Structures are given as C-alpha cells and as structure tokens.
Amino acid sequence: MKFLYFVEKLGHFFFRRRSYASIPLFAFFFLFGRSSWHFFFLAMILIISGELIRIWAVSFSGPATRTRIIKAPFLAVRGPYEIIRHPIYFGNLLVGLGFTFSLTRNFIHILLFVAFFIVFYGSIIFAEERFLENRFQEEWVRYKEKVPLIIPRYFKKPYFGDLKTAFKSERSTFITISVILFLALFKLFVFPRLNFW
Template sequence: MRSLLATLALIACAVYATIPLFWFTLHPFTKHWRARGRHSFKLILPLWLAYIVIAIAVLYPWRNQSLYTTPYAYIPGGLLVLTGLLLYVLSSRGFTHVQLSGLAEVEPDRHAQRLVTTGIRARVRHPIYLGHLCELLGWTICFGTVSLIALSAFAIVTGYFMLRLEDRELEDRFGPEYTAYRQRVPAIIPRVFLSS
C-alpha cells in the first residue's frame, strides 16, 4: 500500500514541480504565443505533460527509496497538504481560471488584466505557488523518498527564478501599483498581521 501511495505522490508532485517549466514555456515567449492565441495551448499543454512524464520516468526508480519511514511523518506532512488545499481555496476567491492558466497573457484583448491584492493576496503575493510548495513539502515529508526530495529541490530552485521573473513581469504590467504592493506584501511567507 505504501508503495502505491508513494507512486501516486510522485505523480502529483511531478505536476507541482514542473509548474515553473510550464511558466518558463509560456511567459518569456508571450509575443510568440499571442500570435497563435488560444491555439497555443495545443502545444504548451502537451509540452507540460512531457515535462511531467520525463520527471516521473527519471525519478521512478527511486520512488520507494526512503530516507526514513515513520508514521509520525504523516502528521506534519498531512497538515502541509491540507494547508496547500486551503490556500488553493482562498486563492480562487477573486482570481479566475483565465488568470491562473495564462490565458490572459495569451489573449490580452479578450481578458481584462487586473491586479488582485485583497483576500489572501493581502497577506502573500503568490498564494497559489505557496500552495504548490506546501503540497510538495507535505508529500515529501510524508514519504521521505529520494524522488520526492529531488522534485521538491527542483521546484524550489526553479520556483525562485520563476517568482523573480513573474514579479518583474507584473511590475512592467501594473507599474507603480504593483511596486507598492510588492514592497508591502511578502512573496511566499505570509504576513500574519495586517497593518491598518
């Protein structure tokens, strides 16, 4: 049973860990993808699926090699997974699937771009990415496998660069409004208390 769950965790974490690769495929080349419009996703999504499959294939041999095995790891790991799910729910308020998917970047004339700074985004600028990180770390802590540790490390490194580039892109798009928001609200570690 543990082996099956570790395999399912590998698949789920391969999706989370390759999100920065999806971002790097879309955002730096938005002018190219805009020329294709919505049809660009017919290439972008299969590329992302390829990233996921490659990650799984490379790490599959280590899916059951654990650095530790203890049922106590399920408590902090499970709490992180639940935190990630809660962050997804909170992030969806005031934020559409169009904004999340990148469709707004590909079809800017069809989808209004607006800066969302309320709700959970008043405490953390990138709550969805924080949710991904919580999911990744939660599953990694639960199973402690070499494959999940590798995926988490990969996601943290690529996610760092993705966030820096995304902040720069949002600053170009929204100007001083985003600059002020960026100075006021942390990127990933949420602010517990809101100043008045």
C-alpha cells in the first residue's frame, strides 16, 4: 500500500516536470552516442508516426493535456481513446524512440531510454488512472474494462476531432522535434564521428 502511494506521488511529481525531464537523457545521447543515416531515417518514421498519434489524441482530449497538474474536465473515449487508454503516451514512446535513434545507435542507450520511459510514464499513468477512477468512478471502470492500457488490440480507420485545437496545443512539441532533429543533423553532417566518451 505504501509503495502504491509512493508511485502515485511520484507520478504527480513527474507529471509536473514531463515537458523537460528527458532533456538530460537526450543531451547524454547527443554527447556520447553515435547515430547513422539509416537510424536517422528510422527515427523520422517513428517521430512522424508518434506525433500524428499525439495530434489525433489531442484533437479529442483537448488542451487539458498541457496542464501541470492532472485533471480531466471529461473522460476522453473517442478516436484513439477507443483503441488504447493512453494514446498520447504511446505517441510519446514512438517520438522518444525516434529522438534516441536520431542521436545514438548504441544498444545500451536504447535500453536506457526504454527503462526511463517505463519508470517515468509508468508512474504518471498510475497517478492518472487513480485520478480518473476517483473522478469518473463507474464510467471509468467500464471504459477500463473495454480498452487496453497502451498496446492496441486492434486498429481502426481514424477519424479526427478538433484539429485546430490539437495543432495549437502541439506547438511546443513541434519546436522540441525541430530542435532535436537539427542537433541530430548537425551531428551527422558536421561531426559525423563526434563522441566525447
């Protein structure tokens, strides 16, 4: 019980810092990793796919996903939320893997990102689901029983919600993607063998 309480508190702590918590990790990959053009093109596919999933999700969940505290004015159950309960974090996984591959091809570095993602977003998801269960009660329980956590059981033809709001909400993500890709290209073009290790 104490452990679950700790995980929930940790999830709230991480949620408030989720916009910048991964910066040291990607800075480490930039300094000590070596990528390649093959990995960079794979990274582009992952980043674009992940960001499209994020846009799709935010078009239904709205700008409440950008707050610094966990809250939900309504329970999002349409669009990608019909397939998985946390499509934004699934998109984050793809984008984060893309960032990693754009900066390093080191297997240990990739495992390091995966471990970071599991601990960081696992805690956030636990805290969010506790909040949603308290906020929406039976509605949440019924939804949780039908829809898997983060790995989809099936795929369906996408339809979109409020794309204007989604694109507006994702501006900071677009900037982050641009900065990471610029650094990755800079490293590949200017210092193809840059490695401070």
